[in-house]
Amino acid sequence: MTSLLHHPGPVPLASVQGTLALDLAPRYDPPPVPGRTPGRPGGDIVPIEAGHRRRVEQWAHRYAQAVVEIVAGDRPAGQLVRWTAPAVHADLVRRAQLVARAGGHQPGGGRTGQVVRPQVQGVRSCFVTHTRVEVSVHVRHGERSRAIAARFELADGRWLCTALEFA
Numbered sequence: 001m002t003s004l005l006h007h008p009g010p011v012p013l014a015s016v017q018g019t020l021a022l023d024l025a026p027r028y029d030p031p032p033v034p035g036r037t038p039g040r041p042g043g044d045i046v047p048i049e050a051g052h053r054r055r056v057e058q059w060a061h062r063y064a065q066a067v068v069e070i071v072a073g074d075r076p077a078g079q080l081v082r083w084t085a086p087a088v089h090a091d092l093v094r095r096a097q098l099v100a101r102a103g104g105h106q107p108g109g110g111r112t113g114q115v116v117r118p119q120v121q122g123v124r125s126c127f128v129t130h131t132r133v134e135v136s137v138h139v140r141h142g143e144r145s146r147a148i149a150a151r152f153e154l155a156d157g158r159w160l161c162t163a164l165e166f167a
Contacts, residue, residue: 044127053125056133056152059159061123064137064148067164068118071095073107085162092164116142133159 063083069075070092077093084092096107121138128134131154139146151163 046127046129048127048130053127056159057123057125057135060125060133060135060137060150060152061120063152063159063161064123064135064139064150065120067092067148068120068139068141070107071099071166072118073100073103073105074117077107080161083158083160085160088161088164095166118146121145130154 063080066075066080070077070080073096077089077096080092081089093107100107118139118141121140123135123137125133125135132151134149134151137148137150139148147167149163149165149167150161152159153162154160
């Protein structure tokens with residue numbers, strides 16, 4: 001009687017014609033991004049001078065700080081109307097009103113008491129064209145982190161926010 005627990009040992013692998021030769025070694029490098037030159041910082045589609053990137057990111061940082069202050073109720077939304085597309089401005093006003101209603105204060109009038117103020121921690125940019133840039137913004141609100149994504153387009157010599165998303 002043959003025991004069911006008896007194992008004959010390792011079975012040799014046979015080569016079969018027509019099978020795929022798969023490389024199962026892990027890949028550690030990120031996949032290539034179409035249109036991106038390896039070694040260029042960020043995910044830019046067009047090459048941008050470092051000084052220009054720095055100036056745009058500083059401007060976007062100030063803009064984003066104003067945005068979070070508007071939504072929190074510390075600043076009136078009208079302060080950004082010159083640099084904001086009408087649809088984005090309307091959304092900012094709506095968000096400020098919703099937050100003010102929930103917090104029991106007037107939008108743009110400033111809050112009183114000990115409240116945590118939102119603070120922009122960092123901005124990263126991706127230049128889609130020389131006149132269009134998309135940025136991601138890291139915002140700290142007390143112990144919590146939030147993210148904002150924005151698109152800016154150069155119009156009449158100034159940057160205009162044409163899209164704004166909160167996460």
